[in-house]
Amino acid sequence: MSTDAEILVIGSGPAGITAAAIAAAHGRNVLLLDDNLAPGGQIWREPTTAHPEDRDDARRKALFSLRASGARVWSGWRVFDAPRERTLRAIEDSSPDVHTIDISYQKLILATGARERFLPFPGWTLPGVFGAGGLQALARGGFSVAGKRIVIAGTGPLLLPVAAHLRQMGARVTTVAEQASRAQLARFSAYLSRQPGKLLEGLQYRAATGGSRYKFGCWPLAALGADKLEAVRLTNGERTWEEPCDLLGCGFHLVPNIELPSLLGCRLHKGFVTVDELQQTSVTNTFAAGELTGIAGLDSALLTGTIAGLAAAGKAEETKLLLRHREKLRRFAERLNAGFALRPELLQLAQPDTIVCRCEDVTHASLTAYNNWNDAKRQTRCGMGPCQGRVCGPATTALFGWHTGSVRPPLFPVPLSAMGARPQR
Amino acid sequence: MTSAFDVVIVGAGIAGCACARELADAGVQVAIIESQSPGSGATAAGMGHIVVMDDSPAQLALTKFARSLWQKLSADLPASIEYEERGTLWIAAEEDELAAVQKKHAACAAAEIRSEVFDSAALAEAEPNLRPGLAGALFVPEDAILYPPAAATALLHAAEERGAQLIRGTVAKAGHGAITLADGTTLASDHIVVATGADFHLVPWVRLKKRKGHLVITDRYPGFVRHQLVELGYLKSAHSIVSDSVAFNIQPRTTGQLLIGSSRQYRQDDLAADSFVVELILRRAYLFMPKLAALSATRVWTGFRAATSDKLPLIGPTHDPTLYLLAGFEGLGITVAPAAARLLVDHLLARKTAIDPAPYLPERMERAEAVLA
Amino acid sequence: MPDHVTITVNGRNLRVKPGTIVSAALLAAGIPCRTSKSGQPRTAFCGMGICFECSVTVDGIPNRRTCQLLCRPGMVINTQ
Numbered sequence: 001m002s003t004d005a006e007i008l009v010i011g012s013g014p015a016g017i018t019a020a021a022i023a024a025a026h027g028r029n030v031l032l033l034d035d036n037l038a039p040g041g042q043i044w045r046e047p048t049t050a051h052p053e054d055r056d057d058a059r060r061k062a063l064f065s066l067r068a069s070g071a072r073v074w075s076g077w078r079v080f081d082a083p084r085e086r087t088l089r090a091i092e093d094s095s096p097d098v099h100t101i102d103i104s105y106q107k108l109i110l111a112t113g114a115r116e117r118f119l120p121f122p123g124w125t126l127p128g129v130f131g132a133g134g135l136q137a138l139a140r141g142g143f144s145v146a147g148k149r150i151v152i153a154g155t156g157p158l159l160l161p162v163a164a165h166l167r168q169m170g171a172r173v174t175t176v177a178e179q180a181s182r183a184q185l186a187r188f189s190a191y192l193s194r195q196p197g198k199l200l201e202g203l204q205y206r207a208a209t210g211g212s213r214y215k216f217g218c219w220p221l222a223a224l225g226a227d228k229l230e231a232v233r234l235t236n237g238e239r240t241w242e243e244p245c246d247l248l249g250c251g252f253h254l255v256p257n258i259e260l261p262s263l264l265g266c267r268l269h270k271g272f273v274t275v276d277e278l279q280q281t282s283v284t285n286t287f288a289a290g291e292l293t294g295i296a297g298l299d300s301a302l303l304t305g306t307i308a309g310l311a312a313a314g315k316a317e318e319t320k321l322l323l324r325h326r327e328k329l330r331r332f333a334e335r336l337n338a339g340f341a342l343r344p345e346l347l348q349l350a351q352p353d354t355i356v357c358r359c360e361d362v363t364h365a366s367l368t369a370y371n372n373w374n375d376a377k378r379q380t381r382c383g384m385g386p387c388q389g390r391v392c393g394p395a396t397t398a399l400f401g402w403h404t405g406s407v408r409p410p411l412f413p414v415p416l417s418a419m420g421a422r423p424q425r
Numbered sequence: 426m427t428s429a430f431d432v433v434i435v436g437a438g439i440a441g442c443a444c445a446r447e448l449a450d451a452g453v454q455v456a457i458i459e460s461q462s463p464g465s466g467a468t469a470a471g472m473g474h475i476v477v478m479d480d481s482p483a484q485l486a487l488t489k490f491a492r493s494l495w496q497k498l499s500a501d502l503p504a505s506i507e508y509e510e511r512g513t514l515w516i517a518a519e520e521d522e523l524a525a526v527q528k529k530h531a532a533c534a535a536a537e538i539r540s541e542v543f544d545s546a547a548l549a550e551a552e553p554n555l556r557p558g559l560a561g562a563l564f565v566p567e568d569a570i571l572y573p574p575a576a577a578t579a580l581l582h583a584a585e586e587r588g589a590q591l592i593r594g595t596v597a598k599a600g601h602g603a604i605t606l607a608d609g610t611t612l613a614s615d616h617i618v619v620a621t622g623a624d625f626h627l628v629p630w631v632r633l634k635k636r637k638g639h640l641v642i643t644d645r646y647p648g649f650v651r652h653q654l655v656e657l658g659y660l661k662s663a664h665s666i667v668s669d670s671v672a673f674n675i676q677p678r679t680t681g682q683l684l685i686g687s688s689r690q691y692r693q694d695d696l697a698a699d700s701f702v703v704e705l706i707l708r709r710a711y712l713f714m715p716k717l718a719a720l721s722a723t724r725v726w727t728g729f730r731a732a733t734s735d736k737l738p739l740i741g742p743t744h745d746p747t748l749y750l751l752a753g754f755e756g757l758g759i760t761v762a763p764a765a766a767r768l769l770v771d772h773l774l775a776r777k778t779a780i781d782p783a784p785y786l787p788e789r790m791e792r793a794e795a796v797l798a
Numbered sequence: 799m800p801d802h803v804t805i806t807v808n809g810r811n812l813r814v815k816p817g818t819i820v821s822a823a824l825l826a827a828g829i830p831c832r833t834s835k836s837g838q839p840r841t842a843f844c845g846m847g848i849c850f851e852c853s854v855t856v857d858g859i860p861n862r863r864t865c866q867l868l869c870r871p872g873m874v875i876n877t878q
Binding site: 035036037042047096115116118125127129133136137138227355359360386387390 | 814815816817818819821822823825826830834835836838839840841842843844845846847848849850851853857858859861865866867868
């Protein structure tokens, strides 16, 4: 099966939706592909069950624009290979019938976003422990959190929104533990005050988390429980205490999903895709927008998506007015990431018997015998499981400074039939 | 750097590591030089199938000897090598291949290797996920599987425990009593063993050809395949000197993941995975096991094998009295490593050998060329 | 629109609200998705299709991620 598009957009988070909508609104034949059940990506994830009304105007407007633009939107498709020049291969396998398709394009916009970074600590594999965004996503998928005691821990601008959403769904979020110190965040907040929109957002979230203790400079030492989570041991560096809870949502900021850009040969800098003012990558006809180019939040995703969509649609001149704002947001991103920089104590949480690679149950102790990713992977199987290093890769980068190796297809596990001909009968 | 070593081995792949262990065991001062990481080259690309191969008497003798050495080693080496005596099923797809099954069975019997002929029903019972209607198979129960990178490092550690020394460095020149590293330092040694896998730039006069292979690994499906399964046609593929080919070859790992191969290509110089070759491998595999199509693939990787023109490896001295080879193992590097190491060390220490080393001596190549000249 | 969907998990019936994803259903029922290599029970973790902890056998097909899979009437789930 094959199809083609003038402009192919991969990833339907805020950046991808915006890019696709604006390019299609300018008359281009646009196809927007995403592997989730519906457009929205992570922060605009659509709840699949009945849900308290979202007051998210930006999201509603963007989705409306997308629908009105005429862009084709395919949900549930994931890209796993780039078999030829200007062709991506994707798979849809929600049913036992597997569908693969080769999509040819003239221009490609990569908006594959970011995922949470997970750091290992004792007990993090216990049932009841989730990523922070993960817990929210599961709640939106019908996991009832009403009445459950929840601790949110880790770092990053997502912790507060996650806590707020969970509270809206009836959970008792007892504590939000942000590892960044008050001083570190104060520097970031001072910058924030020059961006009034963001400050307001912050305050809204604070209000929504009313009833939760928000603690700076506080991080998890261990998740405790026999067969499942019963409590979280937290510390602020001086005092250590245990907080009984039912669920723990724990994530340490975000890392970009650079697997597809890497496969295509896009140049990276410090782990992000490098782009010019028009969001063009080092690969011709290939653009990148959103968190791929730097963890910078919603406004930046919307703006870079706009620029990429306009540029891909041949309307580069319309992006000139946006450049100054782009520069401001880029500087915001730098401050953001400095604000949530990981403290060294987090890299010491894992004990020798703490699992680092969850797919293969490789412990911290087994990994310390090696000084690079490839040797560790080859000898311990760390990174050789189905997650293909998406969880343990960023963890070992943070813990040991390792850089994971080159990327090969398939980018996700796919049925063998997707890699070749169907079987003969 | 002067040499405090009696023997210097270049290359810490499985052959070099096996050699280091043999030498260290015998009290010889040995150094082993590696430019990347132990077991990271051809060793890491291999399937890890320990198999007796009967395409020639010399091949059969060498692989039988090697397999018995692995059986002993498996008791001494740590569990990380994941040694399992799974056995091989050589599969005959059609009736007209059953004669080849019988021939192989007879060759095994003559060499005192246990084997058993399976008819169609017995094969289906042994491997329920094979398609019905395959003609039969030869079961070789004592063939085994292991995880090659772990086996190489385990052999190396055993060698280091007995005094062998690993040196990280890139060798630029080797021979005539000296090794020169890329950084200019030299080691003097009267006994230099080149065991560099598919990279033979140090010995350009040796006639070796690179044969590229692809493997696909699946997610975990414990019990889906129970033995190493190889089609009888594999031998034809492995032993064609000039053409590219694929052959059905599948291995279950302890994790329950399946390794699916195999391919051989000449005239390929880079390790990029070729989806066309992967498709050919899979199409061939579906002829034997159509149910594979629904399994999840997590990774594809490639590697080079080093092949000689007569399909036997090069084990022993060269025209340079200080230079020895452990090379040209083609697809049998993992299997043959301990036997090649033993033969070479027997030669170095003037010990009696368990099998005749003549068929594998490098000088046979030089003689053959002299004849052609 | 029916007021519930019935799926089968390890032979037992489970009733869930329409629009519930499979890993949410398993979490609500307290059933782990899989047993790890060293024997630990695991449930969905990342919620976004990355970690594969939520892999179960769905309608006979093993290693299916369930954090982006909606419960369908009659779906047969076997944990791994």
